[in-house]
Amino acid sequence: MRIIIFGPQGSGKGTYASRLSPLLGIPHIATGDLLRAARDDKEYGQKIRQYQDSGALVPDDIVLKILKKRLDQPDAKRGFILDGYPRNAEQAKELDKITTLDAVINLVVPEWVLLQRLSTRVQCKNCGEIFNLRTLPPKKPGICDKCGGPLFQRDDDKPEAIKKRLEIYYQMSAPLIKHYRDKGLVIDVECNSPDIPPEIIVNKIMDLLRTFKKVGGQGKQSDEDGHS
Ligand code: AMP
Secondary structure, three states, X not given: OEEEEEOOOOOOHHHHHHXXXXXXXXXXXXXXXXXXXXXXXXXXXXXXXXXXXXXXXXXXXXXXXXXXXXXOOHHHOOOEEEEOOOOOHXXXXXXXXXXXXXXXXXXXXXXXXXXXXXXXXXXXXXXXXXXXXXXXXXXXXXXOOOOOOEEEOOHHHOHHHXXXXXXXXXXXXXXXXXXXXXXXXXEEEEOOOOOOOHHHHHXXXXXXXXXXXXXOOOOOOOOOOOOO
16 A cells, blocks of 8 residues: 555654554655655755754755655555655655555644644654653653664754744645545544544554545545644
């Protein structure tokens, strides 16, 4: 299956996608992580750091180049869960040129939940695993459960950058859901509380994906574009 997981920052895209990936047997590909891994790149590193740290979008040509390279890896041939791409109309157009999608999971989350999640989120410096100091704390403070790496708060999870990232999402990314809704690809998943354990939402997504495949990919239609 070729899936996009779509939703604002803090909606849980990364958390859910990393759990869905082994269940579906397809890689979780997050452009935010691909770009963070390229921050030391000789050609693009400086530009990526500059845009990412302020919460702005990295230029489309850089993101597309890095994404195409990842989609060309053998493990992505069977499918993928794409997280963080597309973020604007141009990126959606480019994606249509390079692949055909099976479903778009649209996470519908109220803004107060997003703000609470982002301000308490920490990430592993080594493997990228995400924790939440309130709802999903690591077993040992400051240490990743998965690989033992150090946890840190991303610069773009600090209040000013969060504000900017959410503004960009609602202006440029949220309207893209219409493009996918018109193609009958959207599965809406509502998450109205920061305290729902990730496994509950993941099970809900798996059930919705099964039903969606059975009915031939015609997702539930709704007017909700993820903005509360
Ligand atoms: P994320 O981890 O998805 O929240 O992304 C973190 C940051 O990486 C974003 O604020 C952007 O600076 C950059 N980024 C990730 N994906 C994209 C994309 N598709 N287009 C442009 N910039 C991106």
